[in-house]
Amino acid sequence: MKFKFNLKREIKIGAAIIAVLLLIAFTERRQGAVAIKDISVKLENVNENHFMDESDVSELMQLSQENLRGANIEKVNLKSIEKKIKQDPFIHDAELYSDLKGNVVARVELRRPVARIVRNDGPDGYIAEDGTLMPVSDKFTSRVVLVSGAYARKLLLQDNVMKAHDGKVSEEGVQLMQLIKTIREDEFWSAQIAQLDIDSKCKITIYPQVGDEQIEFGTPDNQELKFKKLMIYYKEILPRVGWNKYDRVNLEYEGQIVTE
Structure with a gap:
């Protein structure tokens, strides 16, 4: 079986890979430098059990960060805050994540x-x-x-x-x-x-x-x-x-x- 080496094609593929890696690195660096702009709490409460509301969850988040809003995302341990939220007896599960715009989203499922x-x-x-x-x-x-x-x-x-x-x-x-x-x-x-x-x-x-x-x-x-x-x-x-x-x-x- 013959293998035909195409230099131009290999250069294009290599350049594309490098570009993707640079974009990922730039995105991560940019995200790390972004300050938290807003905090969005989304309650999954299909059973309408109103033991907690969005403000209660926000208070739980602030317990582990004196001033979460405005802090550098890179310096905020979202997993630690997520773990703290999950310890509340009214909460069945929680997930925290941030987007590129500096918004922190907390998805919280309440117990029934x-x-x-x-x-x-x-x-x-x-x-x-x-x-x-x-x-x-x-x-x-x-x-x-x-x-x-x-x-x-x-x-x-x-x-x-x-x-x-x-x-x-x-x-x-x-x-x-x-x-x-x-x-x-x-x-x-x-x-x-x-x-x-x-x-x-x-x-x-x-x-x-x-x-x-x-x-x-x-x-x-x-x-x-x-x-x-x-x-x-x-x-x-x-x-x-x-x-x-x-x-x-x-x-x-x-x-x-x-x-x-």
């Missing part, structure tokens, strides 16, 4: 609460979709199922519902998150179930929106079977006896619905 832990002896807290514990906010109150009891209070001492104090995955915590997810994603259960009271042994009592009965769900295992029995109670038993017939409904026993 799925339950609220309530207690009489201290501040409440929220459980986020990923199991993270979040504080309450003066700006916004999310309408979610309430969680109370000794087990719920213990959860507030952790960072994540699905992890035990030693950092390992908690089976009860994973099951509890699945239970909350089932309630939230089902139109009937989300409308009917108001509160989950969980004792120190992780046994759950359900308090409904309509009706005065206490529904003893037990531990958060065998959820599908227990919800099927509870649906039988609502669809077949209550229409015959009335909503105020029973004070207690127990779903713990296999193949049975115990009512009193």
Whole structure:
């Protein structure tokens, strides 16, 4: 096979490569010399949970830089500021970047609460979709199922519902998150179930929106079977006896619905 060397073509290719490299170097140098002109915060909040707004995120950014606006981009550690923003319990994810004009853009995704832990002896807290514990906010109150009891209070001492104090995955915590997810994603259960009271042994009592009965769900295992029995109670038993017939409904026993 013959190879024909074209000097003019090789010179053009070499010149093009050098030009690209020079352009990249010039752009990087120019960007490094640019002062930050503006800060743009873009909240990704499709669930309309207004625990934070753009000004709150800007304040978080300023905590790591006394005067971020006007500073030299080259001297500002955007990754460090990004890491600091991610540490806020209301924020699920964040990304910071700058453009050639000197603008810094912060894209922030907020966490979504799925339950609220309530207690009489201290501040409440929220459980986020990923199991993270979040504080309450003066700006916004999310309408979610309430969680109370000794087990719920213990959860507030952790960072994540699905992890035990030693950092390992908690089976009860994973099951509890699945239970909350089932309630939230089902139109009937989300409308009917108001509160989950969980004792120190992780046994759950359900308090409904309509009706005065206490529904003893037990531990958060065998959820599908227990919800099927509870649906039988609502669809077949209550229409015959009335909503105020029973004070207690127990779903713990296999193949049975115990009512009193």
